[in-house]
Each structure stands twice: as structure tokens, then as C-alpha cells.
Amino acid sequence: MSVEVRPVRGVRELRSFVELPYRLHANEPQWVPPLRLERYLHLGRRTNAFFRRGEAEYLLAYRNGRVVGRISAHIDYRFCEFHRNRWGMFGFLELEDDVEVARALLDAAAGWLRARGREAMVGPMDFTLNDEGGILVEGFDREPLVRQPWHPPYYARLLEELGFEKAMDLLSWELRIEERQKVRPIIWRVAEQLEPRYGVRIRPMSRRTLWRDLRAFGDIYNQAWRRNWGFVPYDEHDLRQLWFELQLTFDRDWFMLAESREGEPVGVAITVPDVNRVLRRMNGRLLPFGFVHYLRRRRLCDRVRVGFLGVKPAWQHTGVAAGLYAALYRSSERTGIGRGEASWILETNSSMNRALDALGGRVVKRWRVYRRVLAGGGGLDGSPS
Structure with a gap:
């Protein structure tokens, strides 16, 4: 039977879009079901700050009336303005192991982007690299941490069969924080000199001041990450959404700011306890018993994910990063969480x-972001730095 691709229209189709990965990966031991409510909020045009600067189309693939794949096509106009390109993105890719399904989905997304003047198609990104991004190409046997996507090996194979090329690889480094002896001694020496030599101290964030601290994070992020591939500046609306999302994972032991003697925020580290251990037990639902597992999250979380660690360019020569690394090791000793x-x-x-x-880390996972020039487009010039 031929594959038909149709845009999501209405609640029933959106439910099919959200539910597809739960069916596809139900028997995969590594896959962790996300919280359904969070997925609906993330996709919502009224609840996701992305839609203040971008637009998106959600697409479903059907064969004989049965949903066999999904994809989004979206445009981040702030990204394109910052990088001076005309890229379009695709994301939320989930599909059965069928090249015809993959071709139909990707062609439909490409057509939507081409009609809006996009010259290249890059992804997956759900919606940006600060959300979930890339296709897993190494580390299939390892359970993902919070907000890390997991895919079976055929996803990358299908994309490459259809002519998509590598744009960028994203790495995950495992740190055995309890293995302090593997850290090169210079890290500790530089960290010890940070306050006496430069007047920089590191303090924990607090839930009471989290909004103020996240505004400081946004300023650091927009300076420290701006030359990174895939960077999009944070604005007030993005930070509001981040503040909301972090309410469920905030932990004073792992959220920290580095400040100068004058009180200027100069560096940041946001490390999130791995609530995937909790989500697995919740099986995507808060009710009837999922919330009980969430309340027990401190007992269940035995690893962390370092999501953001950066220093303002003017302070990168002072050893602020080393000070933040040392602070993470102290948090490990205090909490008993020894890996991440x-x-x-x-x-x-x-x-x-x-x-x-x-720091003694090793690469344990790799995700790949792919790209393809769209017919009639100007290629991939103007790519992010």
C-alpha cells in the first residue's frame, strides 16, 4: 500500500502524533517514555516560546489508515536572522523501519520548507538544539538520561539511504565523578586559585531566586555560546519557559553560578538529576500512581546530566570553568551521586x-544532525559558526 502524509489537524491527530513513539518503542528496554503532559505542552503553539519566533507543521504518515510515521517541519526565524541563512528544520522524527515511509515524511517536510523559501533542511531538532536534537548513532545499548533522545539503529540508516549528510555530531561524555584520581591535577590547582587570585566565588542557586539567577544564566549563555554551531539567543520568553521546565528538576546541590567580587555573574553550571529513572516508572503518566514515583525522585535518581556549563569570554582565562568542575565534584561528595x-x-x-x-571522561553516546540541500536552494552557505 502507498504511504500518505497529512498535516495534523485537530486533537485526534495530535494524540496520534504524541502516541506514536510509545507504540514503536514499547518493547525497547533502553527507551524511556516521556511524560505525555510535557509533550503536549512542548508541542503547543500557545505554551512553547518557540512559536513567538517560528512556525511549524506537524505531519503524520499513514498506510492503509494506520499511522506509521511522524515528522515536523519548522522554521526558526531568529536562528536564520542570527546566522544569516535560510535554513529550515525538521524534528520529532519517529517511524517504522520502512524506506518508503521515511521518503514520504522527509519529502513532505521538504516541500513545506521549500514553499517558504528555505534553501536547506537540517535536523532533527525538536525544536532547537537546546531541546532534543540529533539521531543516535552510537550508544544504542545505554539508557538515555533526561532529555536525551534514543533511537534504534535504522533511523540513521534510512536518512543516509535518502541522501542526508552529516552536519554535526553531538557527544555525551560519561564522568565517573567518584573517580577523582583520574582528574588531571592542574584542574584542582587552577580551581584553588580562582577566588584568592581573581575574586571569583561559586554559589548555589536557590528556588526563591531562580528567576533572577536564570536571567543571569541567559546573559552568560548569549555571550559564551554565541559562536557555537546551532546557537539561538535566549530571550525573556525562552527563559520563562526554562524556569517553568526546571521547577520539576531543580536541585540546589547542582545549580550554580560563578560571580566576581563585584557580584557580576561570570559563569554557570546547570546540572540536572536524571529523572529518567522516575519517568520509566511513571510510564508517561502522572495518574494514578505516577506522581508517587515523582515524590520519591531523590531516592531514585543516582546520576546527573550536565546540561550547561559556560563562562563569559572575558573571564575564560581565569579558571572559572575549573572552579565549576571542582564544585561539581564537591556536590557529588555531598549527595552521594557519583556519575553522570x-x-x-x-x-x-x-x-x-x-x-x-x-576530567577523566569518555565519549559514550553520539547523536548526528543531518542536512540536505533543497532543490532550487542556495546550498548550505552561511552555516552557523
Whole structure:
């Protein structure tokens, strides 16, 4: 039977869009079901700050009336303005192992983007690299941490069969924080000199001041990450959404700011306890018993994910990063959580990759972002730095 692709229209189709991965991956031991309510909020045009600067179309593939795949096509106009390109994105890719389904979905997304003047198609991103991004190409046997996507190996194979090329790899470094002896001694020496030499101290964030601290994070992020591939500046609406999302995972032991003697925020580390251990037990639902598992999250979370760690360019020579690394090790000793992962790290981010190597880390997962020039487009010039 031929494959038909149709846009999502109405509640029933949106439910099919959300539910598809629960059916596809139900028997995969590594896949962790996300919270359904969170998925609806993330996709909602009224609840996701992305739609203040972008637009999207959700598409479903049907064969003989049965949903066999899904994809989004979307445009982030702030991204395109910042990087001076005419890229379009695709995301939320889920499908059966069938090249015809993949072709139909990707062609439909490409057609939607081409009709809006896009010159290249890049993804997956759900909706940006600060959400879930890339297709898993290494680490299939490892359980994902919070907000890390998991895919079976055929996803990458289908994309490559259809002519998609690698745009960028995203790495996850495993850190055995209890293995302090593997850290190169220079890290500790530089960290010890940070306050006496430069007047920089590191303090925990608090839930009471989280909004103020996240505004400081946004300023640091927009300076420290701006040269990274895939960067999109945070604005007030993005930070409001991040503040809302972090309410469920905030932990004073793992959220920290580095401040100068004058009180200027100069560096940040946001590390999230891995609530995937909780989500697995909740099986995508808050009710009837999912909320009980969430209340027990401190007992269930035995690892963390380093999501953001960055320093303002003017302070990168002072050892602020080393001070933040040392603070993470102190948090490990205090909480008893001895392992975690730092992701996503761009394969081209040489300074961060060298630092994680110096901390005794090793790459355990790799996701790939793909790209394809659209017919009649101007190619992939003007790519992010």
C-alpha cells in the first residue's frame, strides 16, 4: 500500500502524533517514555516560546489508515536572522523501519520548507538544539538520561539511504565523578586559585531566586555560546519557559553560578538529576500512581546530566570553568551521586572536549544532525559558526 502524509489537524491527530513513539518503542528496554503532559505542552503553539519566533507543521504518515510515521517541519526565524541563512528544520522524527515511509515524511517536510523559501533542511531538532536534537548513532545499548533522545539503529540508516549528510555530531561524555584520581591535577590547582587570585566565588542557586539567577544564566549563555554551531539567543520568553521546565528538576546541590567580587555573574553550571529513572516508572503518566514515583525522585535518581556549563569570554582565562568542575565534584561528595554525563557537546568544541578528557571522561553516546540541500536552494552557505 502507498504511504500518505497529512498535516495534523485537530486533537485526534495530535494524540496520534504524541502516541506514536510509545507504540514503536514499547518493547525497547533502553527507551524511556516521556511524560505525555510535557509533550503536549512542548508541542503547543500557545505554551512553547518557540512559536513567538517560528512556525511549524506537524505531519503524520499513514498506510492503509494506520499511522506509521511522524515528522515536523519548522522554521526558526531568529536562528536564520542570527546566522544569516535560510535554513529550515525538521524534528520529532519517529517511524517504522520502512524506506518508503521515511521518503514520504522527509519529502513532505521538504516541500513545506521549500514553499517558504528555505534553501536547506537540517535536523532533527525538536525544536532547537537546546531541546532534543540529533539521531543516535552510537550508544544504542545505554539508557538515555533526561532529555536525551534514543533511537534504534535504522533511523540513521534510512536518512543516509535518502541522501542526508552529516552536519554535526553531538557527544555525551560519561564522568565517573567518584573517580577523582583520574582528574588531571592542574584542574584542582587552577580551581584553588580562582577566588584568592581573581575574586571569583561559586554559589548555589536557590528556588526563591531562580528567576533572577536564570536571567543571569541567559546573559552568560548569549555571550559564551554565541559562536557555537546551532546557537539561538535566549530571550525573556525562552527563559520563562526554562524556569517553568526546571521547577520539576531543580536541585540546589547542582545549580550554580560563578560571580566576581563585584557580584557580576561570570559563569554557570546547570546540572540536572536524571529523572529518567522516575519517568520509566511513571510510564508517561502522572495518574494514578505516577506522581508517587515523582515524590520519591531523590531516592531514585543516582546520576546527573550536565546540561550547561559556560563562562563569559572575558573571564575564560581565569579558571572559572575549573572552579565549576571542582564544585561539581564537591556536590557529588555531598549527595552521594557519583556519575553522570555531559551532553550535548559539539564535536567541534575543542576546548570543552579537552576539558572533559582532562576530567577523566569518555565519549559514550553520539547523536548526528543531518542536512540536505533543497532543490532550487542556495546550498548550505552561511552555516552557523
